[in-house]
Amino acid sequence: MQKKLLTFFFKNLKLIGLIFLIILTVAISAYFNQKENLSKNQNNDFINNIYFKKTLNEIVNNLEPRYKKYNHKIKSGETFDKILSEYSIEREELIAIKESLSKKFNINKLNTNQKIEIILDKTNNKIKEFIFQISNTEKIYLSKNSDEFKFNEKIISIKLDKKIIYKENIILQSLYKAATDQNIPPNTIIEFARIYGFQVDFQRDIRKEDKFQIMYEVFIDEKNKVVETGEILFANLKLSGQDNSLYYFDKENVEGHYDKNGKSVQKALMKTPINGARLSSSFGMRKHPIDGFNKMHKGTDFAAPKGTPIMASGNGIIQKAGWCGGGGNCVKIRHNSTYETVYAHMSKFARGIKKGIRVNQGQTIGYVGSTGKSTGPHLHYEVIVNGKKVNSQKLKLPSGKVLKGKNRELFETNKIKLNVLKSEKIIGLN
Secondary structure, eight states: OHHHHHHHHHHTHHHHHHHHHHHHHHHHHHHHHHHHHHHHHHHHHHHTOHHHHHHHHHHHHHHSOSEEEEEEEOOTTOOHHHHHHTTTOOHHHHHHHHHHHHTTSOTTSOOTTOEEEEEEETTTTEEEEEEEEOSSSEEEEEEEOSSTTOEEEEEEEOOOEEEEEEEEEEESSOHHHHHHTTTOOHHHHHHHHHHHTTTOOTTTTOOTTEEEEEEEEEEEOTTSOEEEEEEEEEEEEEBTTBOOEEEEEOOTTSOEEEOTTSBBOOOSSOSOSSSSOEEEEOSEEEEOTTTOSEEEEOSEEEEOOTTOEEEOSSSEEEEEEEEOGGGOEEEEEEOSSSEEEEEEEEEEEOTTOOTTOEEOTTOEEEEEBOOSSOSSSEEEEEEEETTEEEOGGGOOOOOOOBOOHHHHHHHHHHHHHHHHHHHHHHHTOO
8 A cells, every 4th residue: 555655655646746836826925915915005094194294295395495486467456555465475575576666667557468577485474585677678676675564776788789671561451450461560550650640630531552661670688589679770651652661770869760951851730649549520610419509510530439549649748647528537638838738528538637737749548438528538629729629630730840961861871771771671682
C-alpha cells in the first residue's frame, strides 16, 4: 500500500506541485489584500480626522498669493465711495485715497469706462497699490507708505505710438454711414463734419455717389488698439464732381484747416449746428403746429433723433442755459457784439454747460429733444444779428482769414508734403 502511494506521488509530482503553488498564491494574495484594506481604513480615518483637515486647510490657504488684484471699469452713476465699498475698503483708507487723488483729479467727475486697479493685502484687507486712469495717456499710481493710511503718489505716462491712416469711400446713404463702414473713429467723423460745417449743409448739399477722402492721426497702445484720435491732416469732400480739399496747418496762432488757396474754413458761425439733420421748418410765416394759428417762425427747425449732439455754431459765452417756456430747455450764446444764437427744445444740456462759461465753435452744448411746445424731437435754431432775428440759411457770414507772407510759404510747403504722403498711402508705399 505504501509502495503504491509512493508510486502515485512520483508519477503525479508535477500536478501536485502545481496544486500546491496555486494554494500558496491564493493564501499570499488573501494575506496582502487584508493588509491593504486595513491600511486604507487607517488612511481614511487619518484623512477624515478633524485636526488633520484643519492643518491641511491651513497649508492650502498659506499657499495662496498674499496680494490679490482687482480691475474695475467705472459705470454710469458710480462714486468712489460706492466702488471701494464693494471691496470692503476701510473708511480711513477711502478718505486717504480720495485726498491723494483730489490733488491731481476732480474725483466728483468720474467718467464711464475709466479704469481702477486695486491690489489688496489679503492678510489685513488693506490697499497695497491703487492705480487710477486719468485719461488715455495718464494714470495716477498710489503706493502704501510706512504710515498705515498714507500713500505715495506718482503720475504714469502711457506710451502711445502715432499712426497716420488714409480712408476713402462713396456716399450712398449718408456721410456718417459711409465713414463708419470704413471703421473711421466717431471722434474723427464728428471733426470731419465740423470742419466742413462752415460751408456744407449735410442734409441738402450731399447727393448719392458723392465721395470723401480723409487722412488722419490715431494713437495706438502696445496692443495696437486705438486709444486716442489726433488731427485730420487732409480731407476732401467731392460734391457733384467738385473737389473741396482741406489741409491742416499747425503753425502757432494760425492753426486750423485751410483750402488749397490758404483760406481758412472757419467763419463766424457754422452753417448748421447739427450733423445729418433734416430741415423740417424754415424761417418765416407758418401755422403753428400746437397753437393752431399763423405765426412768424423766427428760426430754423432741424428734425433729428432724440439725443443727437447739438454744437455751438461759433465761439462765445453762454448767456442762458435753462428753461425757456415754449422753447423748453434752451441755450443762448453771445458770440460777439454782432451775433447771438439760440438752441431750443433740448432733451438735456451737455456736461458743464451753464451761464457764464466760454464755449468753442463745434463744442457739444446739448442734445436734441422735444421739451416745451414741440410735436417731436428737433432743434429750433435762431441767429440774432444786432438784436434782430434773421434767417440763418440766407445769412452771408464773413469768410475766414487768408494766410499771407511767411505763413503762406510754410503752408504751401506743408500742402506739398501732405499731398505726397496721401499719394504714398493710396498706392501703399507708406
